[in-house]
Amino acid sequence: MGILDTVIIFLYFAVLIAVGIIGSTKAKTTEEFALAGRNLGLFMYLGCLSAVILGGASTIGTAKLGYEFGISGIWFVTMIGLGIILLGTFFIKRISKYKVTTISELLGKKYKSEARLITAIVASIYTLMVAVTQVIGMGTIINVLLGWNLTTSMFVGGGIVLFYTILGGMWSVTVTDIIQFVVMTIGIFAIMLPMSIVKADGIGNLLTKLPESHLSLTSIGYQQIFQYFLLYTLGMVVSQDIWQRVFTAKNPSIAKKGSMYAGLYSIAYALAGSIIGMCALIILPNIDNTQNTFAMLALKILPTGILGLVLASVISALMSTASGTLLASSTLITNDILRQYFIKDISDKKFLVLSRVTTLAAGLLAITFAVWIQDVLVALDVAYAILSGAIFVPVLLMFFWKKSTANAGFYSILASTVVVIGGLLIEGLSSTNPIMYGIVTGFVVLVGISLLTNYRNKASLVGSFSNTKQG
Template sequence: METSDTIVLLLYFAVLIVVGIIGSRKSKSSEDYVLAGRRLGVFMNLGCLSAVIIGGASTLGTTSLGYQYGISGIWLVVMIGLGIMALGIFVVKKISGYKVLTISELLGKRYNNQTRLISAVVTAIYTLLITVTQIIGMGAIINVLLDWNLTFSMLLGGGIVLFYTILGGMWSVTVTDIIQFVVMTIGLFFIMLPMSLAKAGGFDHLLAELPDSYFSFTNIGVDQIFQYFLLYFFGLIVSQDIWQRVFTAKNTKTARISTASAGLYSIAYALAAAVIGMCALLVLPDLTNTQNTFASMAIAILPSGMLGIILASVCSALMSTASGGLIASATLISNDIIKEYFFPNIKDKQFITLSRITTLGLGLISIIFALWIQDILVALDVAYAILSGAIFVPLLAGLFWKKATAKGSFYSIIVSTIVILVGFAIDGLSATSPIIYGIVASVITMVSMSLLDKKTSVPVIKKGV
């Protein structure tokens, strides 16, 4: 990269820092800090949702999968898109109107405080791992394109996200999300995709030169597609960072339109990223590390100056998801654990301070974990496996099954989490079976404990309570 590209990236980082400072002035209440005042319209809510679900794995991972498997590399992000659409169709109306900040708070009202606590812990681990994956991605992309030290690159990207998230909370995250949504859309759809196709000789040349398997939607393997379904479709429906964005919408109609639109955007994004990966196979047939497909392709086809815009667009996708995971994790810890058990009478401004301190601590932990793990897809799979296996069943049972009890919910989360972790220890972190075992264990525990429990008449929570 040329000096001009580095300047473009640094200017972009400076804009995000300024936005963080401005956002801090808008966060005058805890609802402002955590949910941006619950008053976002369709465009703002769509931008936030799209920015948070399209992260490092979506961009770098799908391009890498496109390089390896062709058009079937879309399934990771397609399942994310279908998951958020299902959230909008089946769940948003159910949860709209509840005066809660987190999934765990809703589960606490439906069941009891023990369920709220254990679900907060599990979900906070997931959201923290989401932040870790994005910091890994930022480090990798900056390292490849700027040739900066990998550790320094992670510290820089993670540090900027931590800075603006601490200062302005969801207001800063919302404004930076909109900027990042616009930048990553321009970068992928209007720069990388057309220039990749041009460099590869056009789509007709792809059809002629690539194996027929690269145009099969099942080339990646039905088992892999099923794993993505278990991880991302279920995971998106019960994801705190997504719910927190949904709660920022000004009404139910806005939230449903935004979730549906974000799902369609995700599917289009997946197709574009996979095609870029397929083009890269013709342009760069000898890549040894396919995780660097996107960055290597950008270096190969883009002129000076434009490369800096693409780097900013990738960092946009990574940073928006990182900040979403970070503030979600901090909200769970501060609202559902610290406030609930240690400072139940905390004042509003004190809660903002508590949230900032919690965000700082979790941000530092996520940077340390990113430096340790350094594999974006492995970290993402573990995060979604824990969430899908442990939280999905008790949440859906709580919303749709009146006989679900607190005891059934509490033990289903504990049993399924243990089953998933043991499954990963035995079968490996890339295995599908632990997720299946976890969901099955969760269903069996939830149903059996609820039916055996004498307290079967758990009242359905009232909206606004």
């Protein structure tokens, strides 16, 4: 990579660090640190939501899938977009009625405090794992571009994200997300996609030279498509990093419209990424590690200066999701675990300090895990499997079934979490079955205990009435 491209990327890093410093002057309360004061308009909300859902796994992963499976690679990110559309259509109006900070806090209000604790643990692990995938992606990109050691690359990328997130919280994350949203939109749609098609000698040549299977929407396999639905469509509906963005909107109307637009943007992003991967197969037919498809294609086809901008867009996507999920994880830990069970009487000023310290600890842990795990899609699958299998059913029935009871919700979350983790350990991290086991277990336990509890309460009420009448 040329000196000019390197300078552009480092200037971009410098801007993000500057935003973090400025953001530290804005985040004076815990609500401002966690939710940017609940005051975002439509464009700001759309930008930061789109930036957080389309991270490194979306960009790098979709290009990889497009290279391996063709147009069928769209399903990964398309299912993410579908999840956001479902969230906006059916859930946001109901969520907005509650002035809460986390999904576990809301579940605690509906069910019981123990449900809040176990949900916070599960959701914080999930968000931390998503942050890990982004650090892996940053390390991979920086390693390819600058030739640095992979571990060093992860520490540099992760360290920058950690710096501005600790200082400004959601204020810094929001401002950097808007920058990143603009940069990644220009980089993918205005530069990388058209130039990839041109270098592949046009769409006509692409359709002629690609294997026939690469032109099929189902070549990736129905089982894999269904797995993406279970992992990402259901996962988006109950994801704390997404909910935390929802809570930043100025009103429910903005939250709903912004979510719908972000979902549609994700589907367009999926199509662009898959086509870029397909072009890479024609231009670079012998890539050994397909996880490097996007970076290697960019190095091959883009001129000096433009290359730096496009690669900054990829790093943007990685950093925006990393900062959002990192903040979500620390918010869950501080708000639903530490404050509820260990440090109950604490001033807002001290709680803000605690939030920053927790964010630091979570960030260092994410970087450490990233050094151990190398495949972004595998790490992401594990995170979403636990989330979808353990929490989706209790959240769904909380809003749409009035007979659910407190104990039923708690035991549903507990049982399905155990089943999903056990299933992953027994059947393997890539198996879809544990998610289904968890969903079925959660549904049976929640409905069964709720019906039994309601029956006993009704029988007790009838007995009391009968005794009163006889007396």
